[in-house]
Amino acid sequence: MRIQDSIVLVTGGASGLGEATVRNIIKNGGKAAILDLSEERGMKLAEELGENAVYFKTNVTSEDDVQRAINFAITRFGSINTVVNCAGIGHAEKTVGRNNSHGFDSFKKVIEINLIGTFNVIRLVAEKLVFNEPNQEGERGVIINTASVAAFDGQIGQAAYSASKGGVVGMTLPIARDLAKSGIRVVTIAPGLIETPLFGTLSDQARAALESQVPFPSRLGRPSEYAHLTQSIIENVLLNGETIRLDGAIRMAPR
Numbered sequence: 001m002r003i004q005d006s007i008v009l010v011t012g013g014a015s016g017l018g019e020a021t022v023r024n025i026i027k028n029g030g031k032a033a034i035l036d037l038s039e040e041r042g043m044k045l046a047e048e049l050g051e052n053a054v055y056f057k058t059n060v061t062s063e064d065d066v067q068r069a070i071n072f073a074i075t076r077f078g079s080i081n082t083v084v085n086c087a088g089i090g091h092a093e094k095t096v097g098r099n100n101s102h103g104f105d106s107f108k109k110v111i112e113i114n115l116i117g118t119f120n121v122i123r124l125v126a127e128k129l130v131f132n133e134p135n136q137e138g139e140r141g142v143i144i145n146t147a148s149v150a151a152f153d154g155q156i157g158q159a160a161y162s163a164s165k166g167g168v169v170g171m172t173l174p175i176a177r178d179l180a181k182s183g184i185r186v187v188t189i190a191p192g193l194i195e196t197p198l199f200g201t202l203s204d205q206a207r208a209a210l211e212s213q214v215p216f217p218s219r220l221g222r223p224s225e226y227a228h229l230t231q232s233i234i235e236n237v238l239l240n241g242e243t244i245r246l247d248g249a250i251r252m253a254p255r
Contacts, residue, residue, distance in 0.1 A: 004029030020223030192247025
């Protein structure tokens with residue numbers, strides 16, 4: 001699929017990886033619906049990017065929210081053919097800490113947003129994609145998910161986060177197989193250490209220590225590099241059913 005032909009739903013699209021993806025899509029002639037809980041950021045971004053970008057306040061764990069967002073995007077753009085799932089949260093908590101065990105509710109919340117929320121969006125978008133007219137390759141749509149290197153190299157305190165991202169990795173191939181007959185591809189990206197506002201609070205020493213863990217290039221990844229990979233996935237029809245690490249060859253230490 002050509003990037004200029006893409007009509008994309010981006011969850012978590014108002015900041016970070018999602019925002020970079022939205023900006024890249026619009027820059028290259030595509031259209032984007034920004035799905036995010038942050039109204040202020042989402043509306044501001046859509047206004048900045050013009051008529052090919054729209055914002056819809058969305059909780060990815062809500063069936064009604066996601067369905068309304070999909071219908072809104074289709075009404076605005078006529079159809080959709082791609083989704084990039086960037087919505088998610090982080091969490092750090094040991095299985096057994098100094099005083100008690102890992103909170104049950106906190107574990108469930110991370111799974112609900114990162115894993116169940118991703119699947120909720122996939123199933124509801126796929127329901128629409130199967131009715132798209134296929135292109136010359138027989139392709140009707142592309143689904144791109146966001147996992148993490150924590151799915152493979154989970155550190156101390158990352159049980160919930162790693163489980164949620166491992167689930168995203170684990171469902172990539174079966175969903176790709178489920179949707180293959182409809183010409184819909186499913187690919188997951190597993191980012192490593194990517195520059196986010198969180199890293200802006202670190203001291204120079206702490207930042208340098210993190211960057212030194214990355215073999216090459218020895219720096220934090222850029223959201224634009226994630227966005228570039230989403231474009232490559234959209235444009236390369238042979239990419240399907242796979243999880244791609246975007247991490248500079250890092251393998252995370254236990255802590």
